[in-house]
Amino acid sequence: MTPSLPNQTSQVRDIELIAAFSLLFSRARRFYQQNAETAGSGNLRRHFAALAELHQQTLYLLPKPSQSQVASDGLEALYELSLWYDNKRSQTSLATIQQQLVKQLQLQKAVIRHFDLQQYQKTLLHFTASLQIAADQLASIQTS
Helix, strand or coil: CCCCHHHHHHHHHHHHHHHHHHHHHHHHHHHHHHHHHHCCCCHHHHHHHHHHHHHHHHHHHCCCCCHHHHCCHHHHHHHHHHHHHHCCCCCCCHHHHHHHHHHHHHHHHHHHHHCCCHHHHHHHHHHHHHHHHHHHHHHHHHHC
16 A cells, blocks of 8 residues: 555655755854854854754754755745855854844744654754753853
8 A cells, every 4th residue: 555645745845844954954053163163262152163063963863955855935944044054154243143043943943843753853852952052042142
């Protein structure tokens, strides 16, 4: 017996979502790593390095992204978010970076709530919780 069409559609969507997350996390890791290298010494450098490492650890648990898998219209928000990280921004303000983290967290939480991503669900839940903590710590730099 062959799987039903809705089940196949769901599997394709799940694969596309995971690919979009992988692409986003890959670009975010590179962005935070570059910012860590140029931030100088101190807390900011440490926080950027931690964000890069957090994204890298999650990438180990997800399949490698493919551009063709991310082209779906339903993934536009994830793709736009990953493009922001891919733009080689020099001198991006801390406030802008924090806004980007908030957008990323909101989008991740929405996807996790609305889709069952099978074996990757727990990975994304743990990553989102860790990213929330890292974002809160980064926000504390600006207020101190």
